[in-house]
Amino acid sequence: xxxxxxxxxxxxxxxxGVKGVVILNGDGQAIRSTLDPELTVKxxxxxxxxxxxxxxxxxxxxxxxxxxxxxVRTKKHEIMIAPDREYLLIVVQNPAETMQA
Amino acid sequence: xQEKSEEFRDLTExxxxxxxxxxxxxxxxxxxSKVVERALNEKYDFMKDYTLGVxxxx
Numbered sequence: 657x658x659x660x661x662x663x664x665x666x667x668x669x670x671x672x673g674v675k676g677v678v679i680l681n682g683d684g685q686a687i688r689s690t691l692d693p694e695l696t697v698k699x700x701x702x703x704x705x706x707x708x709x710x711x712x713x714x715x716x717x718x719x720x721x722x723x724x725x726x727x728v729r730t731k732k733h734e735i736m737i738a739p740d741r742e743y744l745l746i747v748v749q750n751p752a753e754t755m756q757a
Numbered sequence: 758x759q760e761k762s763e764e765f766r767d768l769t770e771x772x773x774x775x776x777x778x779x780x781x782x783x784x785x786x787x788x789x790s791k792v793v794e795r796a797l798n799e800k801y802d803f804m805k806d807y808t809l810g811v812x813x814x815x
Contacts, residue, residue, distance in 0.1 A: 661777055664790045671797055679786070685768045687776050697767075725792065729804060736796055738789035742781060745789040747797070755802045 665690065673753030675733060680704055680744040687743070703746055707739050 669677045669690045676691040676699075684704030689696040711723045726737040729751075738745040768776075776782050 661783065661786050664786055668790055668793065668797075671794075674797070681768070681776065685766075687768065687773055687782075693767075727796070736793055738792050740785050740789065743785045743789075745786070745793060747793050749797065751802055751804070754797055755800055755805075 661688065668747060671749075671754065673750045673755075675748040675750060676746075677748075678703075678744075678746040680746065682742055682744075691748075699746060703735070703737060704744060707737060707744060711739070 665677050665679075665688055668674060676689070676695075678689040678691060678696060678699050679687045680700050680703070681687055682704075684700040686696045686700050689699075691699065706728075707723070707726060710726055714721050714723050723739060726735075726739070728735040728737075733748055733750050736747045736749065
């Protein structure tokens with residue numbers, strides 16, 4: 657069963673333009689990561705705090721609402737974040753590369 | 758500082774194994790990876806040609 661998870665991660669991280677894939681728990685601790693350990697810890701701490709902040713913003717605006725997906729476009733890349741109750745999937749990609757037909 | 762590194766300590770291999778074997782986690786990976794893959798499949802870049810003052814190496 658766990659190898660299914662690793663297959664999925666490998667498939668994602670092998671895609672053109674994808675720089676890294678990280679899965680975090682609710683405390684920002686990495687369960688799986690294709691980034692180096694130092695960067696993984698940074699992403700874990702900072703992205704989980706960004707998600708927490710975004711979630712609070714959304715539910716404060718409308719308490720019936722909740723965050724479902726977060727895309728952050730930057731000069732260098734795009735960070736895609738899929739959150740659920742318990743876990744977070746982070747994919748860092750370079751859109752200029754992934755979108756080449 | 759000590760407290761911070763305590764708070765963000767890495768999970769142990771044992772803890773990781775435990776999480777990865779739960780149906781909730783497998784469900785999460787299945788669903789979230791599909792959503793991300795769909796986003797990655799988009800061929801249209803809405804920022805293209807409008808990225809000001811940035812040298813994007815390609």
